[in-house]
Amino acid sequence: MEQRHLGRTGLRVSRIGLGTLTWGRGTDEHDAADLLKVFWEAGGTLVDTADVYGDGEAEYLLGRLIEGLVPRRDLVISTKAGSVPDPDRRFDGSRGHLLSALDASLARLGTDYVDLWHIHAYDPDTPLDETLQALDLAVSSGRARYAGVSNFCGWQLAKAATWQLAVPGIRTRLASTQMEYSLLQRGVEREVLPAALDLGVGLLPSSPLGRGVLTGKYRSGTPSDSRGGSEHLAPFVAPYLDETASSIVDAVTTAADGLAVTPLQVALAWVRDRPGVAAPIVGARNAQQLTAALSVETLSLPDEICRALDDVSAPVHHYPDHDWSTL
16 A cells, blocks of 8 residues: 655655544454454554544554554554543643543553554643643653644644744644545635645545445435444434435446446545545444455546546635635
């Protein structure tokens, strides 16, 4: 699998990443082992997790599989901290919480360091410089090799990345930002992606298949064995089952038929090759699904197909998001 630099850093990652959102909850150890082995054998390196996935079970499962199944040195392990199970405070970006969470993640993963550590979301109740200092301490202590953020809007990302660049050699530059991005969700193109491109921050798209909807599996209803058919994840899929999404899925399916490939391959190739994207994070339920996703490695969409998909899924940009000189 092709490797790409993550942002303006020396870290290289596979251009498809493996997500572990359901590990320890809907994905047991046997299936997780199959997924990791298939991914590694295909040349995949970037494995993304978080301290809250499966209430910590995702990290624990990944830790059990490292070395016994896949050598630690062959993986770029990314995890996140900052989300908390508190209805009154969803995110905790305090330095104390973040560093304690990192230590707990390392213990579950059974490793001395993570290759990439993300702040899971912006915490409005903690000064941003305090949150970012946790990244600096994590890198300077060797517990994290690189650092990034997740779910930061445009101004938050720009402020954080600029702050880190202000004192080179002391503050660690942001390597990445993880955001939802697909043909069904192009909101990052308004301000997040332009900021990332300008500041040298690599984008790691989550849900690159529109929460599974872009595979076309929901065109004739909701399969009982799908995420949309599960009690826990049905609300996660529901926003992309509307009429607008349906027209985009139809266009993806038409493109796939014309290229003799699958809608999954078309949707994933589109987001993988967008400017600024380092590696979409794919979450598969089993090895068969992952193998189907990894088959996109040999596919590059023709320019005319890309333009057609861009047109049918184009988000509405209003003043002052983009160039407004013609308004």
